[in-house]
Amino acid sequence: MHPFDIREALLAKHAQHVVLIHFPIALFLTAVAFDYFGQWTKNRTLAAAAYFNLLLAAVSIVPVVASGLAAWQWELEGQKLKGVLFMHLLLGCLSSVLIWLVFWIHLRVRRHPKDSLPKYRLPIEGVAVLLVVLTGHLGGFLSGVNGPG
Secondary structure, eight states: OOTTOHHHHHHSTTHHHHHHTHHHHHHHHHHHHHHHHHHHHTOHHHHHHHHHHHHHHHHHHHHHHHHHHHHHHHHHTTOOOOHHHHHHHHHHHHHHHHHHHHHHHHHHHHHSTTSOOOTTHHHHHHHHHHHHHHHHHHHHHHHTSSSOO
């Protein structure tokens, strides 16, 4: 595949997933950083920035999951997954659920401004970050970026 051939890049069966995944990862990691710093400094502006990054991360997860499942069906014709690919799918689904959970926690508090964000969200965000990083690492191996694909 030629690196500057747009048609080849866009029509590759798995290319959309590889491109789309960077948005929710960056948005979620930024949201968690804003949330931790906002909690530490008691800065409501950082909390608002965290909320909007979480909103965009949660929304952008939907096409990423869809494109990952579509790549599985197109590339592997729906065959049973095993090994790194199965772990990537499992951790990706868990990461998606945790991202939506964290967003839901923030959304619930945002709807009731007199409430403050619960402290239990911080460990959930920490676990979600670890899962996102591990999922991305495994995805790097699958794409050939981190080693043989």
